[in-house]
Amino acid sequence: MALDIFKERGVPLPKQKFDWQDLVRAPYSKLDDDSFTRVRVILMNGIESEALRFSHACARMNGDLQLVLAQIRRVEQHQQTLINWLNPADQSPLETTLGFEQVAIEVTASVAQHEPDPYLAQVYRYGMLEDFDHLYRYAALYDRVMGKDPNTLLQSYSDIIPGRPTVIEHRAPEDELRVPYDKTTAAPLTKLHALTITAAEHQTHDYYMTIGPMFADPVARQLYAEIASIEEQHVTQYESLSDPSETWMTKWLMHECTEVWNYMGCVAYETNPRIKAIWTRFLDYELGHLHAVMELYKQVEGRDPAEILPSELPEPTVYKSHRAFVKRVLEQEVNLHAKGTGFVDIKDYPADGPSVAYREQMNSQGSPSEIVAAGYVYRPGTELNRKPLDTFLQKGGRA
Amino acid sequence: MKATTPTMGMNRTGARTSPILTRELIANTELTPPSGEGGAQGISNVRIMYAQQGEKMGSIPPPASLKQAASTLAKAVAGRNMSVFVDKLGERNAFERQGVRLYDGVISKHAAYGTWTGGPSLAELQHIRDEELQHFELCSEAIVSLGGDPTVVTPSANIHGVASMGLVQVITDPRTTLLHALEMVHIAELADNDCWETLAAIARAMGQDGLAEQFNEALKHEAEHLQMVRSWIAAALSSDAGSAVPPPTAH
Numbered sequence: 001m002a003l004d005i006f007k008e009r010g011v012p013l014p015k016q017k018f019d020w021q022d023l024v025r026a027p028y029s030k031l032d033d034d035s036f037t038r039v040r041v042i043l044m045n046g047i048e049s050e051a052l053r054f055s056h057a058c059a060r061m062n063g064d065l066q067l068v069l070a071q072i073r074r075v076e077q078h079q080q081t082l083i084n085w086l087n088p089a090d091q092s093p094l095e096t097t098l099g100f101e102q103v104a105i106e107v108t109a110s111v112a113q114h115e116p117d118p119y120l121a122q123v124y125r126y127g128m129l130e131d132f133d134h135l136y137r138y139a140a141l142y143d144r145v146m147g148k149d150p151n152t153l154l155q156s157y158s159d160i161i162p163g164r165p166t167v168i169e170h171r172a173p174e175d176e177l178r179v180p181y182d183k184t185t186a187a188p189l190t191k192l193h194a195l196t197i198t199a200a201e202h203q204t205h206d207y208y209m210t211i212g213p214m215f216a217d218p219v220a221r222q223l224y225a226e227i228a229s230i231e232e233q234h235v236t237q238y239e240s241l242s243d244p245s246e247t248w249m250t251k252w253l254m255h256e257c258t259e260v261w262n263y264m265g266c267v268a269y270e271t272n273p274r275i276k277a278i279w280t281r282f283l284d285y286e287l288g289h290l291h292a293v294m295e296l297y298k299q300v301e302g303r304d305p306a307e308i309l310p311s312e313l314p315e316p317t318v319y320k321s322h323r324a325f326v327k328r329v330l331e332q333e334v335n336l337h338a339k340g341t342g343f344v345d346i347k348d349y350p351a352d353g354p355s356v357a358y359r360e361q362m363n364s365q366g367s368p369s370e371i372v373a374a375g376y377v378y379r380p381g382t383e384l385n386r387k388p389l390d391t392f393l394q395k396g397g398r399a
Numbered sequence: 400m401k402a403t404t405p406t407m408g409m410n411r412t413g414a415r416t417s418p419i420l421t422r423e424l425i426a427n428t429e430l431t432p433p434s435g436e437g438g439a440q441g442i443s444n445v446r447i448m449y450a451q452q453g454e455k456m457g458s459i460p461p462p463a464s465l466k467q468a469a470s471t472l473a474k475a476v477a478g479r480n481m482s483v484f485v486d487k488l489g490e491r492n493a494f495e496r497q498g499v500r501l502y503d504g505v506i507s508k509h510a511a512y513g514t515w516t517g518g519p520s521l522a523e524l525q526h527i528r529d530e531e532l533q534h535f536e537l538c539s540e541a542i543v544s545l546g547g548d549p550t551v552v553t554p555s556a557n558i559h560g561v562a563s564m565g566l567v568q569v570i571t572d573p574r575t576t577l578l579h580a581l582e583m584v585h586i587a588e589l590a591d592n593d594c595w596e597t598l599a600a601i602a603r604a605m606g607q608d609g610l611a612e613q614f615n616e617a618l619k620h621e622a623e624h625l626q627m628v629r630s631w632i633a634a635a636l637s638s639d640a641g642s643a644v645p646p647p648t649a650h
Contacts, residue, residue: 026449031457031552090456090561146567147500148493148560152552217571380550381539384499384532 003264003313005257006306010287013071018078026274027088030095033272035155036106036319038099040266041086041275043107044282046203047196047262048080054255058248065248068296072289079282086275093211094146094220097138098153100204104131105158107200109322111193112329114315120190120241123178124197125329126336126343127234132326133163133369134227140373143382145217151380157321160378164334166369168346169230170362172354175338176236183243183250188257188310191242195258196317198238205231222368229362237338249293249300250308256290257309265316404639457554459485484605485545487598489553492538493560494591495531497567501584502528504570508577517634518577523627530620537617541610563587578635581628588625595621 028037055073059066087096105128112124139150139160150160181190205228212224246254263283270276294305337346339353349355379385414421459482506524514520539549552560566583569575599614626646633646 026452026454029455029457031554031557088456090557092561092564144503145500145571146560147497149550149552152550215571216568216573218573220571382496384496384535385539385549386536387539387543 003260004311005260005287005290005309005313006311008287009291010284010289011281012288013075013292016075016285016288018075018082023078023081024085025082025278027086028272028275030088030091030153033275035099035102035153035157036269037272037275038087038091038153039103039106039319040270040279041083042096042099042103042203043196043200044262044266044279045080045084046103046200047259048076048083049203049206050195050199051076051255051259052080053202054251058252062248065252065296065300068292069252072292075285075289079285082278083282086278092146093214094138094142095153097208097211098135098142098150100207101131101135101138102154102158103200104128104204105135105326106319106322107317108197109325110318111197113322113325114318115190115193116187117181117190119179120181120193122343123237123241124193125333126338127197127201127237128326129163129330129334130166130169130230130234131163132159132330133166133169134230136160136162136376136378137166137223137227137369137373139378140376141220141223143376143378144372145220147382147384149380149382150378157323159323159326162373163330164336166226166230167363167367168337168359169233170355170359171233171338172358173236174354175340176233177240177341178237179341180241180243183246186243188308189314191254192258192261192314194238194241195254196262198235198242199258201231201234201238205235219368219372223372226368247301249297253290253293253297253305253308256286256293257313259286260290261313261316264313265319268316269319455554456557457552459489459553460548460551479605481545481605484601484607485542485547486553486555487594487601488538488542488545488547489549489551490555490559491594491598492535492542492549493552493556494563494587494594495535495538497560497563498531498584498587498591499528499535501563501566501570501587502531504567505577505580505584508570508575508580511573512577514577515635515638517631517638519581519627519631527624527627530624534617534620537613541613544610559590578632581632581635585625585628585632588621588628591621592618592625 028041030038052073055069055076059069059073062069091099108124108128108131112121112128115121115124135154135158142148142150154160181194183191208224208228208231212221212228215221215224242251260283263279263286266279267276267283270279294309297303297305335346336343337349337355339349377383380389381387410416414424502524505519506521506528509519509521509524542549566587569583570580595614595618599611599618602608602611602614629646633644636644
């Protein structure tokens with residue numbers, strides 16, 4: 001779908017209104033809705049969370065912008081609320097976690113395949129294999145502690161097998177920074193990708209940091225501590241992809257554009273009409289924000305936003321299973337290890353490199369991700385099911 | 400052994416912990432009127448308003464293969480409301496599977512804290528755990544025999560899963576004892592007994608006498624589980640109280 005963001009002005013800021021009942025709507029159905037509805041809700045909560053995070057940082061550094069930032073931020077606060085409250089109460093924190101990792105796999109897989117910069121595409125593939133492993137570890141936790149089947153949430157779109165083992169994902173900060181895109185030459189899609197994945201990973205980190213201590217099982221508590229640490233690494237990695245020499249106004253403009261682009265994708269793919277109406281409304285709200293910031297950009301920077309923004313937005317994230325792509329990357333790149341801003345085969349990573357000592361220290365008393373998934377092989381109906389697997393492949397159901 | 404009694408300590412939750420502060424708290428409460436008129440009914444009104452919007456947690460998937468099946472089972476249930484049966488079978492399927500993991504947690508407690516005179520042995524706990532696994536398999540087979548998908552989370556399975564999250568929290572918390580864990584499986588076994596009885600009754604109503612027989616066998620196991628868990632808890636409480644505390648007998 002093509003969207004001319006200069007022509008489409010959306011809903012003006014003063015007309016963007018909410019009330020408490022509007023914010024707290026009936027959630028999606030954990031049982032009946034498509035997994036990708038949950039994926040989009042989780043992703044867009046992350047996108048709006050990043051909007052607030054950026055807006056506050058910007059306000060602290062730019063006194064003149066504080067009022068407009070606060071006005072737009074108030075709307076984004078309520079957009080985030082409405083979206084996040086679409087998660088149903090019968091979806092436990094661990095079930096939502098499975099959704100977070102499905103976001104990290106399927107959305108990052110789409111980004112990695114469409115990213116025009118080969119180096120950044122490599123970075124996304126690298127991170128994706130780590131989140132892929134997190135899904136496997138959390139699936140084992142869900143199966144073995146809760147006695148439930150993780151695929152009831154994933155709906156067979158994503159594989160439940162090991163990726164790059166979490167136990168070796170722990171790396172020193174020296175190996176976590178990447179080379180940013182060049183703001184003058186990078187394609188708009190590159191900038192949209194970097195902001196999107198940073199937002200998703202940051203929210204994942206914050207979510208794990210909030211819910212980790214709510215678990216009673218000590219292995220669960222350890223596993224969340226371990227994977228939250230990797231998510232912090234991922235935020236460090238992904239945020240370093242954006243050119244730090246972009247001005248505050250440029251970054252604000254790109255944040256708003258990223259929100260528009262992501263809502264556009266949600267509208268294009270959403271299968272639940274009730275949720276689609278929300279995406280459509282918020283696409284219009286974000287176009288309103290974008291145009292407000294475009295005007296401000298002209299005043300503050302004295303430049304035309306068209307120098308930065310594309311006239312038509314690129315194709316959105318593809319919300320479908322990327323099983324074949326993920327499998328191929330797994331086969332070809334699971335042994336990569338970050339070294340400085342690049343990647344090497346793990347056997348070529350120096351024995352005295354900073355990540356080796358760091359990893360040995362962190363794993364010195366055992367590894368929760370190894371304990372939880374020791375010998376774990378997913379089976380439909382959980383690993384307790386000993387029936388032949390073709391029991392589950394009778395006629396009927398989704399292809 | 401007395402592995403269960405809480406020790407005396409500095410529990411601060413009671414108002415009498417700080418009599419002076421509590422007096423001040425009460426005085427201010429009495430001096431200050433509420434922020435508005437009314438009572439707890441307003442909360443109920445909002446619940447009702449949302450409930451009337453009609454959104455459901457989920458549904459039962461259509462038994463695709465059942466429609467095509469020419470089996471006796473499929474014919475036997477023709478004209479009856481199968482969805483109740485499928486929903487409740489799915490509920491028991493999920494509950495029994497989770498029961499296996501609950502008993503895994505109880506077995507960890509046994510290893511961590513040991514038992515007491517009249518308490519469970521490892522073999523007894525393992526025996527119950529294995530029977531829960533057999534019951535899970537029985538439910539799965541029943542669902543498959545009816546043309547259903549045993550991996551489906553039915554609405555009732557989902558609701559019972561939400562309800563039993565608290566049991567998992569207590570059993571997996573390393574600070575709770577074997578007695579605490581047994582009190583949690585006591586709750587589970589009480590529900591399980593009634594639910595198996597109900598499931599057998601539904602099976603009969605659906606013309607599934609063979610399944611009803613098997614469910615009654617499972618019910619017998621569950622009745623034994625309940626009796627055992629009750630006796631272990633009573634033995635612990637009797638030991639800790641220094642006087643006989645008989646197990647409850649109602650069911």
